[in-house]
Amino acid sequence: MAGGFLIAFIISVKSGQFDDDITPSIRMLFDEKDPESNEKTI
């Protein structure tokens, strides 16, 4: 089990999760609206 966490950690570093620790925190706040539905609401 512990080994599983270690593998998860190595994969997460490899995929770049530790590269940028600011932008994702802002990105998650955006509402995903596609252009069409956006127009309908207006």
Add this chain to the structure above:
Amino acid sequence: MQQTDINTTCYHCGVECEDDRIEFDEKAFCCNGCKVVYEILSENQLCNYYDITKTPGVSQKSKHKTSTKFSILDQSEIKSKLVRFTNGTETHVSFFLPQVHCSSCIWLLENLNRINDGILNSRVDFALKEISIIFNEAKTNLQQIAELLASLGYEPHLNLNDIASKRANSVERGLIYKLGIAGFCFGNVMMLSFPEYFSDGTVDHQLKTIFNYLNLGLSLPVFFYSATVFYKSAWGGLKKSFLNIDAPIVLAILITFLRSVYEIVSGIGAGYLDSMCGIVFFMLIGRYLQDRTYRKLSFERDYRSYFPIAVTIKSSNNEEENVPITKLKVGNRIIIKNQEMIPADSILFTGEANIDYSFVTGESAPVRVTPGEIIYAGGKQVGSVLEMEVVKDVSNSYLTQLWNKDVFNDHEEKKQSYVHAISRYFTLVLFVLAAITAIYWAVNDSSRILNAVSAMLIIACPCALLLSSTFTNGNVLRIFSRNGLFLKNATVIETIAETNTIVLDKTGTITQTGAMKVNFTGAKLSESEKQLIRSLASQSAHPYSNAISDFLPKTKGTKVINLVEVPGYGLEAAIDSNVIRMGSATYLGVDIDQLSNAGKVYVSINEQIVGYFTITNTYREGVENLIDQLRDKYSLALLSGDNNAEKTYLSGIFADESVLNFNQTPESKLRFIKEYQMTGKKVMMLGDGLNDAGALKQSNTGIAISDEINNFSPACDAILAGNELQNLPTFIRYAKATKAIVMASFMISIAYNLIGLYFAMQGTLSPVIAAILMPSSSLTIILFTTGMSSLVARFWQMK
């Protein structure tokens, strides 16, 4: 309240709209540039941009058409430097966008694929202000992408440095791996060691052996991988015959590991593997905190970061062509437009040159150059188009020569921290104690020599010293950065603390960039006269004219006819049947002593002199107070590339013995610092522009003052936000306190070491005692150092 704002401020950028406001789509815009950006966004249903943050745009008003030559981006030579990866269809590229500042920027830039369907994906790194774009080469190209970004107000910043060298991946993933693995192994080894420590003999012997071997297996990655950071550093020091703090640490790690392996394999004990993994883990945390550099900042800029990547040249058959600056040769005819930088020393052929050298010399007023004269690289043209011939290579120009000087190539041994010196004493004392112990046991019980001596070296590892300094430095760097002072590395804290002489630059350092104070002396002006003068002043791009037109009340544009501008002297025109002239004393024929004339603009209406404007720099808030605080404790000096117009004011606030030098060249600034250092002074230099680059590099601590931290600053040891300049005395005091905190924490760690040594010298150090002493001393040190440094910062009311 918001309701009224809508009509007076620009919907795009939030700048106050003046009379020339543009209305479009029931929204107000301050300029055409902002409107165009809005149009593009609304056509592509990207108006969500304006919902996330109010007025998220960057004002397009003052944007000069810099006509960046994006067409050269697709030349294979440049392209190969910019593109990070390509497989023919999918291409990855990154651009630096200094304009990125809010969440709307991120949202818009990550939705670029809605505007250009050749863009497959775009990602913004907010801290780096960088966009990584993946695009389809069949559908679009670099030029189109760069033009799209520029049209949205995010013009990519491309400079010679980007193409001269490929940037290394900025992220230190290696250290994160090492830290994670050390933490994982430490936790598990600790857990598997518990039965050994706390068993009352009921645990099966075979089970213990299995646990011991598991521990050994788990500590292998720590010993052979995580700890390599220390091996490299120690070896690097030894090669230069310098014993740094990592050398005794490596020795301790090595002995701990070997003794543990010996104990486990021969079945006599459990070894000290948990202690070894623990110290490696804690020391790596300390190192990570201390070395976490500010990714977005660059401390190593040279002139290449400032120069554009391309220039327009005129070929022999009179055709204009954009070429990369790296290909510029002596003898090329180049075309320089308004606001463009001259990339190499050149002789002016045609055009009215009005060169702004503020970047090179710090002198604020543009210099007039007539055809046949040399224009130096680094100057910016203000005004019409120029044609000139290159007389020197880019790298041999007057400005760039500064970088060929010794200070920039001389990779002298960096100052060594006092931590290493202490660790050497510490190691020496330890070896003496070990020798005494060895002799004692040789006489009394020779079978215990090896046990006692190795236990001593294990327990007295100077890792606590390393922890003290790395954790304190890490926290201090963090506190400094919160207060607007960004240090290149932890050694700079020490050089700041040693400062006894402070040298200041004037323009842009103690004065506010771009802000000028205007005073009028002469007859009282009527409202209509003010209008006339403003209408004339607004016709010129000269900084003095801009300052005057900002100073006078806003008016409706009046028709200006017969405008004549003599760059560097003045201008005249007929407005409402009055003839207005303004400019230097010589231009208006005023007979006044030349010396007192700097910074004065005379005005005449219908051949009648009405008075003159005095234009002075605006000093940063709190400068007088700052100098007042500093002048008692440090010897101060001012080196300015500007004229001495403000000498009287400055000598009033500086101490009598302070040196005030004006009209300084970049080289004379460098020489000045060098001479100071010869007399044993520890010099801190504060400067901004490229003209200070040599002096910043030469000084013991070179601090670059910057109003826009993320953008441009010359090579330096630290970057200080302009509005935090007044806190400099507190910063120096805090740097001094840092050393006291580290020393106090050394004392604590030595106390722990003495307890450990007491057991070790008797040869009775059990793994349990080691396992208790090691983490508790580390934790005490971590808590003490971070706690104390935060407390002191709060006490001195730092942020």
